[in-house]
Amino acid sequence: xxxxxxxxxxxxxxxxxxxxxxxxxxxxxxxxxxxxxxxxxxxxxxxxxxxxxxxxxxxxxxxxxxxxxxxxxxxxxxxxxxxxxxxxxxxxxxxxxxxxxxxxxxxxxxxxxxxxxxxxxxxxxxxxxxxxxxxxxxxxxxxxxxxxxxxxxxxxxxxxxxxxxxxxxxxxxxxxxxxxxxxxxxxxxxxxxxxxxxxxxxxxxxxxxxxxxxxxxxxxxxxxxxxxxxxxxxxxxxxxxxxxxxxxxxxxxxxxxxxxxxxxxxxxxxxxxxxxxxxxxxxxxxxxxxxxxxxxxxxxxxxxxxxxxxxxxxxxxxxxxxxxxxxxxxxxxxxxxxxxxxxxxxxxx
Amino acid sequence: xxxxxxxxxxxxxxxxxxxxxxxxxxxxxxxxxxxxxxxxxxxxxxxxxxxxxxxxxxxxxxxxxxxxxxxxxxxxxxxxxxxxxxxxxxxxxxxxxxxxxxxxxxxxxxxxxxxxxxxxxxxxxxxxxxxxxxxxxxxxxxxxxxxxxxxxxxxxxxxxxxxxxxxxxxxxxxxxxxxxxxxxxxxxxxxxxxxxxxxxxxxxxxxxxxxxxxxxxxxxxxxxxxxxxxxxxxxxxxxxxxxxxxxxxxxxxxxxxxxxxxxxxxxxxxxxxxxxxxxxxxxxxxxxxxxxxxxxxxxxxxxxxxxxxxxxxxxxxxxxxxxxxxxxxxxxxxxxxxxxxxxxxxxxxxxxxxxxxxxxxxxxxxx
Numbered sequence: 001x002x003x004x005x006x007x008x009x010x011x012x013x014x015x016x017x018x019x020x021x022x023x024x025x026x027x028x029x030x031x032x033x034x035x036x037x038x039x040x041x042x043x044x045x046x047x048x049x050x051x052x053x054x055x056x057x058x059x060x061x062x063x064x065x066x067x068x069x070x071x072x073x074x075x076x077x078x079x080x081x082x083x084x085x086x087x088x089x090x091x092x093x094x095x096x097x098x099x100x101x102x103x104x105x106x107x108x109x110x111x112x113x114x115x116x117x118x119x120x121x122x123x124x125x126x127x128x129x130x131x132x133x134x135x136x137x138x139x140x141x142x143x144x145x146x147x148x149x150x151x152x153x154x155x156x157x158x159x160x161x162x163x164x165x166x167x168x169x170x171x172x173x174x175x176x177x178x179x180x181x182x183x184x185x186x187x188x189x190x191x192x193x194x195x196x197x198x199x200x201x202x203x204x205x206x207x208x209x210x211x212x213x214x215x216x217x218x219x220x221x222x223x224x225x226x227x228x229x230x231x232x233x234x235x236x237x238x239x240x241x242x243x244x245x246x247x248x249x250x251x252x253x254x255x256x257x258x259x260x261x262x263x264x265x266x267x268x269x270x271x272x273x274x275x276x277x278x279x280x281x282x283x284x285x286x287x288x289x290x291x292x293x294x295x296x297x298x299x300x301x302x303x304x305x306x307x308x309x310x311x312x313x314x315x316x317x318x319x320x321x322x323x324x325x326x327x328x329x330x331x332x333x334x335x336x337x338x339x340x341x342x343x344x345x346x347x348x349x
Numbered sequence: 350x351x352x353x354x355x356x357x358x359x360x361x362x363x364x365x366x367x368x369x370x371x372x373x374x375x376x377x378x379x380x381x382x383x384x385x386x387x388x389x390x391x392x393x394x395x396x397x398x399x400x401x402x403x404x405x406x407x408x409x410x411x412x413x414x415x416x417x418x419x420x421x422x423x424x425x426x427x428x429x430x431x432x433x434x435x436x437x438x439x440x441x442x443x444x445x446x447x448x449x450x451x452x453x454x455x456x457x458x459x460x461x462x463x464x465x466x467x468x469x470x471x472x473x474x475x476x477x478x479x480x481x482x483x484x485x486x487x488x489x490x491x492x493x494x495x496x497x498x499x500x501x502x503x504x505x506x507x508x509x510x511x512x513x514x515x516x517x518x519x520x521x522x523x524x525x526x527x528x529x530x531x532x533x534x535x536x537x538x539x540x541x542x543x544x545x546x547x548x549x550x551x552x553x554x555x556x557x558x559x560x561x562x563x564x565x566x567x568x569x570x571x572x573x574x575x576x577x578x579x580x581x582x583x584x585x586x587x588x589x590x591x592x593x594x595x596x597x598x599x600x601x602x603x604x605x606x607x608x609x610x611x612x613x614x615x616x617x618x619x620x621x622x623x624x625x626x627x628x629x630x631x632x633x634x635x636x637x638x639x640x641x642x643x644x645x646x647x648x649x650x651x652x653x654x655x656x657x658x659x660x661x662x663x664x665x666x667x668x669x670x671x672x673x674x675x676x677x678x679x680x681x682x683x684x685x686x687x688x689x690x691x692x693x694x695x696x697x698x699x700x701x702x703x704x705x706x707x708x709x710x711x712x713x714x715x716x
Binding site for chain 2: 135214283285287
């Protein structure tokens with residue numbers, strides 16, 4: 001074990017395993033000390049600003065999938081989340097399309113801009129899920145789609161001449177809509193989440209929650225959490241991926257209040273002199289962004305304002321890596337694909 | 350004394366008194382997927398707590414659950430009139446991942462009641478026939494869908510000729526008024542398209558006043574009824590206590606006609622059409638079943654006709670084609686065959702005995 005290097009001491013403190021003896025480097029490194037009193041301002045903290053500028057220039061990708069029975073307000077919720085008409089929402093009730101006989105996967109991309117930052121948002125809808133009389137294995141097309149995106153990414157990664165930025169079509173987040181029965185999860189909900197929680201980040205939400213009183217909501221949530229725990233289903237944010245204590249405390253709080261009971265709307269009403277998004281009923285107006293009414297604001301903050309990047313990272317570092325490891329094991333190593341000479345598509349990995 | 354007064358104007362009073370003495374029984378079936386507020390609505394309608402001993406199964410238990418039929422009886426007395434209400438529940442309906450044919454146990458149950466009644470009616474002692482036939486089926490439609498789902502259509506098509514269906518939208522406080530209207534219209538259109546016959550509330554008499562006629566028409570237009578149920582009384586300060594559901598944004602009042610159709614449903618189901626539902630069940634639905642049943646027994650070629658008619662999905666009701674499932678007629682035919690065979694055996698035995706005694710008689714005569 002090399003001595004004198006402060007890093008090894010901290011390594012030993014953090015891991016419980018005995019650190020492996022480091023091979024002696026060809027050019028020995030002089031001991032590095034952490035210099036706490038800088039003689040002047042260096043400017044390394046501007047790295048944050050540099051990263052921000054870069055992100056603003058290149059923009060970033062986010063792919064969100066919505067799954068649930070038809071009529072649970074999936075499209076409306078996504079439109080409300082991103083404050084734009086980004087989802088394939090049918091013209092309400094005059095829908096001429098029939099419920100598809102098998103689950104279809106429909107991906108629609110939009111570019112949204114806010115504060116100079118461009119986001120290429122792709123909403124992946126899954127019409128037909130859970131709508132048939134026989135819904136056996138109706139999650140299979142969804143699982144197939146998710147794996148296909150991993151495969152696409154893998155093929156690009158394994159190329160000899162890689163694109164500057166590999167287009168990322170992988171599903172970063174899957175919102176699963178639970179019907180507000182007030183009883184418990186339905187067998188189909190369990191089956192779906194059991195199969196897909198290991199493959200993609202699942203965020204369960206209780207749809208159309210304006211039909212439950214406060215007590216009913218909290219009882220239902222508790223029951224759902226318990227059922228998921230009993231079946232070993234981990235929704236995002238998964239406990240096993242909490243990196244440090246700070247993460248764990250923050251995520252624990254979030255996990256305790258999930259699944260979020262949400263209400264979506266694309267209509268505005270006047271309440272106390274303000275225009276708010278909501279639903280107007282004869283007995284009152286439900287305000288979507290009012291935390292006393294529903295947890296939409298919590299969901300929005302969670303998915304967009306605090307955990308957007310983490311969703312992408314977990315998808316890349318964990319789900320994708322799991323897929324990749326499995327593929328490499330199965331094939332005994334993927335041979336590199338032929339050189340791809342198409343123009344590169346700008347996107348962040 | 351007025352010579353022209355015979356006195357049979359008192360007949361309705363006599364009937365009234367007789368029926369009070371006899372009491373009144375009614376069998377109501379409630380169907381629809383779980384979580385649509387069925388039990389709460391029943392409790393609200395009849396102001397009882399029929400479901401207090403109910404254990405709701407968890408999702409994992411429901412993975413392998415098959416549909417069961419449960420019956421609960423309750424005696425309600427109001428104004429000196431006793432009603433023996435039987436509630437038929439269908440827990441498990443629409444829950445599984447694969448719900449194919451999950452309505453068959455319900456269809457079989459309804460037909461079994463008809464069969465029982467047919468047997469009782471053809472039997473010797475007809476004084477105390479228990480009428481366990483299902484007089485009405487309240488079918489709950491989800492407010493979260495876009496109208497009838499494939500499962501709804503399949504169920505309704507399977508039972509609409511066998512029971513009075515009253516479609517109901519459960520948990521209607523999930524909908525804004527415009528959405529409610531649109532959903533109702535969509536459901537009405539779908540019912541027409543799929544040729545599903547729901548219970549038709551009879552037209553009011555032409556000599557009723559305009560107000561009543563208007564009210565009646567309004568009620569008919571509000572089908573399917575968008576209902577909200579609750580057994581809790583909300584007591585807010587400043588307002589009178591009402592039965593309802595309290596939310597952070599307001600309270601839904603169950604008995605407020607601007608909030609939901611609960612009052613309409615209660616009026617039409619309990620207050621005005623209870624008797625008519627029974628009559629339609631007996632005069633139309635049961636008679637239809639009976640005719641099909643007896644026809645198929647009587648005619649030898651009927652079995653072929655039955656199998657052929659099953660191929661055509663929509664049958665007109667001009668001539669009641671035997672649409673019984675083959676198992677039904679098979680069973681009846683087999684039973685009659687059994688009886689015949691037994692009677693034949695008995696006859697043969699008796700004949701043998703007679704011959705024997707004749708032979709013996711001859712022998713002894715010869716000796």
